[in-house]
Amino acid sequence: RVWRFAIEESEGSVQHAYALEFERRVERASGGEIDVVVYPYGPLGTSTQMTEQLNLGAIEFAMASPGSIGKFIPETQAFLLHFVLSHDDAVNQRALASPELLAAFDKLYAAKGWKLLSIFPEGEMVWTTQKEIRRPDDFRGVKIRVMTSPILLHAYNAYGASATPLPYSEVYSALQLGMVDAQVNPVFAIERQKFYEVTDWLIFPGHAHFVTTAAANREFYEGQTESDRRLIDDTIAALNGYIFDRQVAFQTDRLKTIIAAKKARGARLGLCGDFTNFLAALTPEERAELVDCNELLTITPPLTSGERQAFASASEA
Template structure:
């Protein structure tokens, strides 16, 4: 790789690579002598065990090891094992890792165009539509070119679930956000988006969110439902709001040099495994959201604590058995469900979110406008062809403003 593709400054890059190579390489040499044909592929994720990314990486490991008859061993590193998300991306770029998850919040520092997936109302409020957008050849090829310029190989883009607000009060319009301190990731687009809604966006490390909510340092936060359940954010807020404004998106990435140097057979195995996992992880993440929401409702019921939910829960309710529905929904005095935001209410948020879109066009890299136009075109085409999406529940992404 040429030096222009290094994400880190040279001296820091060499030091980090040496540290990682020693810490990982020692165990590898002890188990598998250099003359062995046995390979170890290292896969780092941005989430903990039991997460959507962990499910993906674990299945990737199973399929790769089965397809290579044990010739390849995949070692999965949950979040925190090898550092922060940014450090994981740096290690991948340097070849200290073969594979990694890289979400826009972290890789956007190196490939600014990926921050398009942080914008609100750019993707659909339908899981199925988003899967088709993110797996479309045009989107993958365009982003693969951007990744390649950084010494990375883009393998897949997939959604991990709808972003949900946990708040201390019901929020149905931007005016309801007035004065609300909401924790957000450190992203100019997210800061601008929630400021445009009337809130006070407050960047905080993920590990500090629970205590900040508990102590009243912030009033709200936003995450997919599986993260809300795992981190217990529902314990220290009053409402779960499903506004249909955004989905959490991540990318599966390989080191480009490693990928290019694979044998034709191994490269085909990787490509087929990724193709198989596209449908697998979509089904898994949908089930994940249902299971984790069920766990939240059940836990609050057992604690005899009030749980308020604003959103369309029809799919969730249909996923329950007759007994579960009776127990958790119909006969649950601690659960209060209010209707989902109306199209008119969502439109108010969508109009306000345009300020963040302007920010993206300024800081989203030289191809920001091209990327936003591409997502718009693919989304509108998918919506036109998706009979399962009702027109009144989904907005087409407007043209240039």
């Protein structure tokens, strides 16, 4: 038997690590009787097209991020609201894995013919821009690419930006051609998609974390034998801790890659906001390649509570 698992990210990403580990564990536990095939982002089309394939049962499993499925299941956009999740991703991971939350959202997924398997964070959201952004006013005139869920458009437009929804595959060229000036994603994704090549600043506002969900086609899931359903459930449960450790390591490793790539091009990387979580992982040589918009590398959060509040109020509006 073949189980197909489509992800919304390229090889070497958090979702890829997750799907490969799912593949390894299911194939080993089934003694090779089940063949899991992982489809990285690309061949199956955009995230929206992948979720249509999950609806049809053309694929059995898919990653379905609120940033794209907010159009189909509007309640998932709660995970996109700014200044709601903790700045500490470990807290987010525990909250998102709560059985009560899963059960509540699974009812909404069931209505769409999906089975919700897991909700987990993929890292702090970081703006990559052409200039420093420290307050909502700095967004005036900035065209920022967002995922296609409506609430994201409203959030960035409330800051004064001009938000443009685009599929993931189009972001690099949109930045390169100047159709947009900024985008938002975790550090590992900025490295994988090479967004740092076409932007100069990484801004860490601490406003949101990338949250994704793993889902299965419900008819497929419910049609499995009890032992195969248990295999799926147990594998997914075991993956929570696994993926959290991987994603945390990905962020710092990939920031190092970005710094080295900028240096190789003779450019330095601008950092702004509260990036103190990352500083401990950097060598003095790597730190020397950074331009800090606070002029000093500091261990106190550079975005003051007043500055944070200005974003929070604009986002509430």
